[in-house]
Amino acid sequence: MNAHRTDGCSVDLLGEQITTLLADPATTHGLARTLRAAAKEIELSRYHRASQKAFPSGLVAAAPKKVQVGGGAHRLDGFFNIDAVPPADLLWDVREGIPLQDDSVDVLFSEHFLEHIDYPVSAKQYAREAQRVLAPGGRLITGVPDAAFVLGQYPAGPEQAEEMISRWYGKRDCRKDINTYLDLINYVFRDQDDDPTYNPHYWAYDFEKLSQLFTEAGFSAVEPWDFDPDLANPKRQWASVYVVATK
Template identity: 30%
Template sequence: MWTRALNVVNPSFHMTVHRLRRREGLSLNIGSGGRGLQDWVNIELTRHRDTTICLDIRRRLPFADGSVRRILIEHVLEHVDFADDAPAMLRDYYRLLAAGGVLRIIVPDAKRFVEAYVSGDEATWSKLGWDIAHLPSDLVTPMHVVNHVFHQGGEHLFGYDFETLKALLSRAGFERIERRAFRQSADPQLAIDQQNHAPYSLYVEAAR
């Protein structure tokens, strides 16, 4: 509410929206969090030095239909409500994308953590970046690790696997939905995933 209220009285915000609404082929970096990309529209709730525009990403984005070429949302979707906010966001991305445009979503891969827990295999945990035999002092058991990943102190609101994310994207209107790998994309400009998230991430792309 605070961000939206500030935007209402901020002439610079309205000028930025007016400028961006007149452009085509936009590249959106949703929830950029201080990791802004050059020549992209970097969107965040609060301002960082490389933020293009401050927006509540759960609300309809103020850009023209079909004006976006690519959208990157990296380790952000798990932070929003699954029942209402996530479906509305994905429907809005479908509206924004031009024909042939690509949405790349990266989230923690919940299935891999569940499989690691069920297997109890140290090597499986190690592939996810965890030494399960020598946990940090604030994590007691493997189940504690699973809860930490899924909840992260209340910051994470949902755990995704490919099947669930594909279903969500299908309901938003997307038909071409594919699982991808680290820095592998149908759009080379989207193959820029953060290295630190690689061991435990799920990479999914949906094309308009």
């Protein structure tokens, strides 16, 4: 892959320098956090640039009718799976747009993805791009952690939060850092984990916010989506909100 250079700067060289700095015990905590975030963005941009080179027109050759964005390990058979990192049919950072033709897709599905991109710039861009690539009558199905569910139980003692902690954070090492119910709310709104394998949360959503976002992007109707475990990840059903927006 060619190095990505701008006015003598190199993203690849920057990546090497970040690796060196992160190995240096003198690097301060705050700087190290920022460098880890930058290193992750560099990794995503490498995948994205490689795909861009393969599709110089900005559109992929395939014209899929069913698309999943941000599926991670939950790949969907019969769908064209787009994700920023492997495994996926296309490695693509959708903050840069969706590389599909106008009016071409019947179903565009994502779950527990939208909260991982920045709001308003990337979230609104994603909503507009989804509206562009969907065919008339096409459906955008979106699931996210339901901020209304989490807020609706506040104030709650830590013991009431046990189910949420075990379902959402049982496999993470943040259990010791969830000491009050407000800690859980903070995780949903702005999960700050800087583990390189994990994506932070940038924004919280409820039904009203999803409706507003997709209506603003031009969708004609936004309604609750009846959870279908053949499509959605069964482990996501609990305490999530899913909507279907129709173009």
